[in-house]
Amino acid sequence: MTKIYIDPGHGGKDPGALGYNSIGAQVQEKNIVLPLSQFTRRCLIGKGYNVMISRNEDKYVTLMERVNEANNWGADAFLCVHSNARQSGFVQGFEVETYWMKPNEREYARQIHNHFINGMEIGYLGILQIVDRGLKTENFCVLRETKMISALIEVGFVTDIDDVGWLADEMHQRMIGRILCEAMDKYLNPNE
Numbered sequence: 001m002t003k004i005y006i007d008p009g010h011g012g013k014d015p016g017a018l019g020y021n022s023i024g025a026q027v028q029e030k031n032i033v034l035p036l037s038q039f040t041r042r043c044l045i046g047k048g049y050n051v052m053i054s055r056n057e058d059k060y061v062t063l064m065e066r067v068n069e070a071n072n073w074g075a076d077a078f079l080c081v082h083s084n085a086r087q088s089g090f091v092q093g094f095e096v097e098t099y100w101m102k103p104n105e106r107e108y109a110r111q112i113h114n115h116f117i118n119g120m121e122i123g124y125l126g127i128l129q130i131v132d133r134g135l136k137t138e139n140f141c142v143l144r145e146t147k148m149i150s151a152l153i154e155v156g157f158v159t160d161i162d163d164v165g166w167l168a169d170e171m172h173q174r175m176i177g178r179i180l181c182e183a184m185d186k187y188l189n190p191n192e
């Protein structure tokens, strides 16, 4: 059984990126990526994967604790879920970017990224404009220190008021979580 380690970013004392919704309430990245990751996890379990999650509640976990847990468990694939932030400006559309670092995980990250964007375009039927920010490489701890293939996806922008409207809504979290799950499944089980 393929082992997948899902890592919702931040948690506890680390809120991640901060944004504001249309009624001016603060939205924290840690509270968006947790339900997204939980929906992804549930969907992957439904497809027969063995899934572990770095945090299943709002608690602080260091990066090395996440990495060590995945390494010790012997995960086959690691997916880190974040939502982006920008200092200023605004871009129309829901932007997605994905990071990889180790040479053997480039194809994994590329496929997750492409399948996710395709899934979002189909799932949202043109209601939401999806902007492909591309595949990038970065020296992130969760990419560098993991022994298995690992990718970090940035799903939308917490700092964009339109994105937050989607990301903080449970129905959309469920849908985005499922699309992430299907993107992983298409890579891990391409002949299904």
Ligand SMILES: [Zn+2]
Pocket (backbone or CB within 6 Å): 009, 010, 016, 017, 029, 082, 083
């Ligand atoms: Zn983050």
